[in-house]
Amino acid sequence: MIKTLELNTDNIQSFVTEQDLEGLQSEINRLHQDLESGQGKGAEFLGWLHLPSQTSQSHLKDIEKSAKWIRENCETFVSIGIGGSYLGAQAAIDFGSHTFLNQLPPTARGGPEILFAGQNISSDYLHDLLDILGDKQVCLNVISKSGTTTEPAIAFRLLKQIMEKKYSPEEMRKRIFVTTDPDKGALRQLAEEEGYRRFEIPANVGGRYSVLTPVGLLPVAAGGLDIREMVAGAVACEQHTSRHAALDQNPAYRYAAVRNLLLRKGKTLELMAAFHPALQTVVEWWRQLAGESEGKDGKGIFPATAEFTADLHSLGQWVQEGNRIIFETFLRMASSNHPIEIPKSPEDRDGLNYLAGRSLDEVNEKAWQGTAQAHLEGGVPNMTLTVKDRSAHTLGYLFYFFQRAIAMSGYLMGVNPFDQPGVEFYKRNMFQLLNKPGYGKEK
Numbered sequence: 001m002i003k004t005l006e007l008n009t010d011n012i013q014s015f016v017t018e019q020d021l022e023g024l025q026s027e028i029n030r031l032h033q034d035l036e037s038g039q040g041k042g043a044e045f046l047g048w049l050h051l052p053s054q055t056s057q058s059h060l061k062d063i064e065k066s067a068k069w070i071r072e073n074c075e076t077f078v079s080i081g082i083g084g085s086y087l088g089a090q091a092a093i094d095f096g097s098h099t100f101l102n103q104l105p106p107t108a109r110g111g112p113e114i115l116f117a118g119q120n121i122s123s124d125y126l127h128d129l130l131d132i133l134g135d136k137q138v139c140l141n142v143i144s145k146s147g148t149t150t151e152p153a154i155a156f157r158l159l160k161q162i163m164e165k166k167y168s169p170e171e172m173r174k175r176i177f178v179t180t181d182p183d184k185g186a187l188r189q190l191a192e193e194e195g196y197r198r199f200e201i202p203a204n205v206g207g208r209y210s211v212l213t214p215v216g217l218l219p220v221a222a223g224g225l226d227i228r229e230m231v232a233g234a235v236a237c238e239q240h241t242s243r244h245a246a247l248d249q250n251p252a253y254r255y256a257a258v259r260n261l262l263l264r265k266g267k268t269l270e271l272m273a274a275f276h277p278a279l280q281t282v283v284e285w286w287r288q289l290a291g292e293s294e295g296k297d298g299k300g301i302f303p304a305t306a307e308f309t310a311d312l313h314s315l316g317q318w319v320q321e322g323n324r325i326i327f328e329t330f331l332r333m334a335s336s337n338h339p340i341e342i343p344k345s346p347e348d349r350d351g352l353n354y355l356a357g358r359s360l361d362e363v364n365e366k367a368w369q370g371t372a373q374a375h376l377e378g379g380v381p382n383m384t385l386t387v388k389d390r391s392a393h394t395l396g397y398l399f400y401f402f403q404r405a406i407a408m409s410g411y412l413m414g415v416n417p418f419d420q421p422g423v424e425f426y427k428r429n430m431f432q433l434l435n436k437p438g439y440g441k442e443k
């Protein structure tokens with residue numbers, strides 16, 4: 001029987017041996033203790049570690065109640081946020097929903113179309129977003145832990161003005177949902193003053209580890225996914241990975257250990273390639289998690305992403321024969337929701353009859369196997385993570401798996417995986433250039 005998640009490391013053996021891995025076990029054991037006992041770096045941001053098992057039924061009920069209202073009363077739901085305040089929700093919705101969710105007729109969708117804003121500073125993006133809101137019934141969920149991030153703040157200001165034209169203050173209070181820090185930030189204050197429905201991000205959970213807080217749960221539930229199942233999946237992974245530190249039992253730590261050993265051998269770039277479009281934004285969520293958690297103090301593996309087989313026709317050449325600083329992790333799905341068979345053609349003019357009667361899943365599987373073998377022969381070690389299905393349970397498991405793995409990976413590199421001081425540099429310069437009060441030339 002296929003497990004919820006399986007890690008296959010066969011294709012790293014000529015680069016990293018079982019003996020190398022065994023050599024790392026005692027360090028992993030020590031770092032596991034640091035994580036579990038809150039003795040490691042950034043321990044004040046370990047709220048995510050046992051969050052799934054501590055999530056109460058009443059908390060979920062509360063989120064589901066708002067999501068139900070949104071699904072019944074909104075044609076368009078705009079989630080406003082950047083970085084950890086939107087990538088997880090987008091990943092979950094893409095993973096669990098119809099591929100063309102927003103194009104489905106509303107009756108088939110059974111809820112609102114889901115749009116994202118606040119993740120860029122583009123006039124045209126916002127213009128076009130406002131354009132399509134038109135006469136639709138709109139709900140907003142503005143998400144910002146700090147409550148001060150410029151990109152979502154600009155988007156919210158513009159979208160709020162649209163709401164003011166459409167709705168009475170009383171109706172706006174029903175339609176605007178704010179997810180922010182429990183105690184501080186401009187957004188928290190604004191929500192309180194305006195009387196918007198507020199959801200809290202625990203102070204000890206950082207943005208990129210927050211997908212299982214209301215940051216992810218509210219938009220995901222508004223999108224119609226089963227958040228109870230998602231949290232249950234995360235609980236299963238939390239329990240397994242907190243109980244077992246051994247590298248032959250804990251796939252999250254094994255993945256972290258392999259990455260670390262490959263890095264020591266000069267493999268400084270990891271290409272995470274999804275073999276299913278529903279996994280594409282999951283790997284983008286992973287890219288932020290890995291990049292912001294590890295890339296500091298002159299350290300880190302550069303996290304790159306690709307969608308295969310599409311990108312085999314764009315990046316494939318580079319991977320096969322380019323600079324050998326790269327390793328790959330393939331993320332694949334064991335089964336599709338709707339398997340399709342390739343039909344037989346009487347004329348066989350396209351020469352595809354050798355595939356007739358076989359499923360697209362089988363062809364995709366062979367593409368993965370062929371790619372993994374070719375890239376290994378080209379000098380690119382690779383691992384494969386296979387998830388069982390597209391269920392919310394599996395997704396929750398996968399989210400937690402990566403959080404645990406990247407936390408361990410950061411600890412193995414000796415960095416604090418829970419801060420992101422480098423992100424402030426562009427902001428400081430931008431504020432200075434924009435003459436933001438307090439950021440004048442004298443600063």
Ligand code: PA5
Pocket residue numbers: 082083084085143144145146147148149152206207208209292420
């Ligand atoms: O992981 C992080 O902490 C960041 O990526 C944040 O999520 C991102 O910068 C957005 O921050 P905020 O939620 O405070 O607006």
